[in-house]
Amino acid sequence: MRLNELLGRRVIDADGQEIGGVADVRLVQDGPLLASRQAALRIDGLIVVEKRSTRLFGYERRVGPALLRWLVHRRLGAVWYLPWSDVAEVAETVSIRRGRGELRSLDDVARY
Template sequence: MRLNELLGRPVLDGDGQRVGGVADVRLVQDGPLAPGAAQAALRVDGLIVVERRATQLLGYERHVGPALLRALVHRRLGEVWYLPWAGIARITNEAVELTTLRADLQPLEQLARYG
């Protein structure tokens, strides 16, 4: 599966209720070194899920930019969550299914400066 196939895909919680859609993928560069490579490989650490609209994120959903602009972005997107890769039960052609309930998801802004 390619990462762009995840973008926009609906996300369902452990009860099968729609949470939102995948808006972004968080990568961490801590994988093994490939032969001849100068940098560690990337791995998927988690997904950024938005409640209302899976759209391109410009950083304003985090702690970046003027408060008024962030408020407008949050009004359009609704809730924005960070979903660790371990919280995914399975990925089907129709949706990303979680092991947890919506109420247990971690808001993106609770991450320490997104990383």
């Protein structure tokens, strides 16, 4: 599967409810060394938005003017960070092992 095939997929929680769509993927460069002498990338987690999967420009976090952040959150709804270890299956949809109430807000996840 290619990364762009994952973007936009609908996400289904452990209770079978649709919670949103994959808007972004967080990658970490800590895999085995490649021929280019750089470490391979791996998926660390997914950023899921409630209302629509769309491009994120950074205003979904606590940065930028308050009015702009408010408009972005109004359009996106809730924004969650989903660790890759919580993904149960990737098919036509992304099935996860948690319920909606157990998801962590993107704001609660430390930047790195």
